[in-house]
Amino acid sequence: MFLLSLKEFRTYTADFVGRLLYFPVEFGFFYLLFSVVYSGQTFIAGFSFNMIILYSFTSVILMDVLPFRMALEVEDDVVDGDLIYWLSKPVDYQPFVFSYHFAKFLFKLSLGLLTYVIAASLFLADFSMFRLGLFTASALLSFVFVCLFCYIIGLLAFWVGRNYWLRNLLSVAILILGGGLIPLSWFPKGVDTILQILPFQFTVYLPASIASGATVYSLATTFFVMAVWIATLFILSIWLWKRGKDKFESAGG
Amino acid sequence: MAAKEPFEESWFRNILRNLKIYLTMQKMRVLVQSEKKLMIIGTVVNMVITFAVYAGFWIVVLSQAANSSLFGSLGKWGLGETIVLLSFAEMAFALDNLTFYGLYSLDSYTTEYGLEYELVKPIDPIFSIMGKESEPLEGVVGLSLSFLMFVGAVMAYHLNVGVINFLSGAFALILGNILMGMVTISLSSASLFVGKLESLNSLLSAFYTEFIRAPLDVFPSLFRIFCYVFPLIFVATIPAMLALGMLSCEQTLLTFVAEALLIVFWNRVSYVSWKRALKRYTPTGG
Secondary structure: OHHHHHHHHHHHHHHHHHHHHHHHHHHHHHHHHHHHHOOOOOEEOOEEHHHHHHHHHHHHHHHHHOOOOHHHHHHHHHHHOOHHHHHOOOOOHHHHHHHHHHHHHHHHHHHHHHHHHHHHHHHOOOOOHHHHHHHHHHHHHHHHHHHHHHHHHHHOHHHHOOOHHHHHHHHHHHHHOOOOOOOHHHOOOOHHHHHHHOHHHHOOHHHHHHHHOOOOOOHHHHHHHHHHHHHHHHHHHHHHHHHHHHHOOOOOO | OOOOOOOOOOHHHHHHHHHHHHHHHHHHHHHHHOOOHHHHHHHHHHHHHHHHHHHHHHHHHHHHHHHOOOHHHHHOOOHHHHHHHHHHHHHHHHHHHHOHHHHHHHHHHHHOOOHHHHHOOOOOHHHHHHHHHOOHHHHHHHHHHHHHHHHHHHHHOOOOOOHHHHHHHHHHHHHHHHHHHHHHHHHHHOHHHHOOOHHHHHHHHHHHHHHHHOOHHHOOHHHHHHHHHOOHHHOOHHHHHHHOOOOOHHHHHHHHHHHHHHHHHHHHHHHHHHHHHHHHOOOOOO
16 A cells, blocks of 8 residues: 555656746746846836846746636536536535635645745845735735636636637736736837726736836725726626526536 | 568558558548537637737837847847747647647556557557647648748748748758657656656646747857757747748758757657657556
């Protein structure tokens, strides 16, 4: 039994090491790229070199901890008909899915925050507990926003079936429109204004900007707009769920 | 000298027979996939949007890097050149879909299920898995679209691209694809020694999605050397540079010699690692 258990652990060791390597590889790309872009320049669109490195660092963390997989899981439940299993349980589907991902998110975020504190103390001159608290709050709101967005995309499977392209569209939108690759303030004037009206900025740009020490205009207004978007998406998700459930057949949506 | 077994094939005949079965499998995959019209539309939409996103990313990065003291090296990658690079990267993805894409899940066959089914077939297991898991239709659609993007960039930015230049770029692209295929086989074979390697495949895909879209020749020299040995630079950067005529005759020759040597090296590594891995395989899982 001992040897079997050891073999089972060994089976996933390399996989675990590979997972650990993913983060430095992803972050390393941005580090190399920005070191080329920043040579001879101190500030670009409100970001110093240290700030942009911290921005990339946190955006890689956020892209990893946010529950983008939820869209696929909800879609699977709808298309494969597994939803019937969850409907027979004495718990609503939405809270169940959210709480399942929230536990995973909290665990990953705590690890992320730990690495963030180390990175921030190295790269950020005015790192404070207040900034850490603000970053945590914005990351939590970002989680709720992404959850609702992914849930809605997953629910669309009731009408369109498998929607790989829609899921991919979301991840691509978050990469560029949400500031997953570069801060929105780097975009030309006019384009950045449009991007800051769209809700995608709440996913990565807002938390990563706060974490990197960049100036975020009127934080209270930003959080208020985010809350309005969350409320709207929540209402939409309930409406879609009610409509979709009526369409659902246990042999598959 | 040991006598040949009566059923033993020559190396060349073996490859030909495997390719023939592999192509038949690909034809069947195309037939199955062509029934999913929505998927094809989705592929096109996806590709166009992904292309636009990365083009947007590089437009912004290049505009912000204009004052960089390293802009001399970054500067040769103007917007038009970068879009050509992106179209070559998309061609590489499409080529990968057509060929080695299936090998990313090789570790599932070795650790979870199914390699024994592949071993009893009259086709080499590597070819069989490639044939079963590849996405030929997405590959063909992707290749056509990325070629259109390339032509569009050349016309819109009045780039000086000759037919010979393009052909040498396309040839380098195919060699780069073969090289990465060999690297994938070598890494996936390791699953029989160390177990599940799903995350390592994610790493490879991160390399693909992030690194090959970047002009790798502008990065620090140590990293560039890594990109030559672990042949990322041959996937899109070198083919795009050849197509754009950025390399002199001597550099082109040297590049192809280096690529040939790397193919010999990685071919040996992939062959040895796969053969050794197969010896360790038991049908109950690696």
